[in-house]
Ligand SMILES: Nc1ncnc2c1ncn2[C@@H]1O[C@H](COP(=O)(O)OP(=O)(O)O)[C@@H](O)[C@H]1O
């Protein structure tokens with residue numbers, strides 16, 4: 450049986466090397482006896498998947514990807530281009546979309562993750578007031594909420610484009626959603642998601658979202674939550690339903706976290722994707738862990754300061 454290799458993005462300035470952001474993983478992979486190939490990320494994003502995979506050897510067998518996030522349609526092109534070269538990306542295009550986009554995983558995780566509704570969109574256009582009012586009503590119609598798209602939030606623009614203090618204030622919901630859509634621009638993934646806000650344990654031991662901007666610590670000048678306003682999250686890396694790495698979230702890489710995985714394990718298995726991450730936050734009242742989001746393990750950020758060698762070794766020995 451052949452051993453999977455891992456495809457990494459090439460450095461745009463020196464295409465024979467991995468992108469500097471992934472050089473660390475390339476080195477650890479090599480030290481673990483693994484092999485990597487390179488992909489041209491810009492060509493992939495531009496819809497030229499055949500050209501993007503030109504450096505991947507023909508008939509390379511099983512493959513994983515570790516790299517920048519791709520829109521689900523671009524991932525599907527990528528998988529097809531590799532198949533045409535005799536390679537086999539081990540996460541299928543539908544599997545990628547299921548873990549990467551909230552509507553793909555929400556049905557399985559419902560009840561273990563904040564209640565959510567979404568409004569699909571065709572492009573970077575904010576939903577109209579009636580659509581928003583209907584979505585807010587589906588979410589219960591009152592209380593605080595979070596705005597994001599199918600993949601990402603604008604958490605660094607917390608008060609402007611992420612946090613809604615009161616869903617019943619439809620004008621305020623409209624303002625936050627419009628600003629969110631404007632800032633996402635062409636990168637808006639899928640549509641707008643509204644989620645009920647839950648109180649999580651914060652980095653400073655308080656609860657999230659309730660403090661004024663005067664207390665925020667620096668965020669490169671962004672009007673976003675400081676470290677003290679963010680939830681303490683654990684990022685759990687799952688391969689074939691087993692947690693192969695449990696670590697802090699990349700936003701707070703030096704926190705130690707020990708989430709209870711009993712419930713999440715069954716949900717990850719039900720999702721049926723081979724390589725995924727789950728970000729877990731602890732409820733502020735101590736009543737347990739919640740799934741903040743699910744991600745495809747190939748495009749989840751690895752926190753610095755932890756040793757991912759075991760994860761990489763697991764990937765190449767599946
Ligand atoms: N429903 C929620 N209740 C409370 N806080 C939330 C909720 N959803 C997100 N957050 C906070 O906002 C941050 C960003 O949300 P997340 O869904 O993880 O988006 P991103 O993909 O941008 O990381 C989370 O790390 C968490 O601190």
Ligand SMILES: [Mg+2]
Nearest residue numbers: 602728741742
């Ligand atoms: Mg997140």
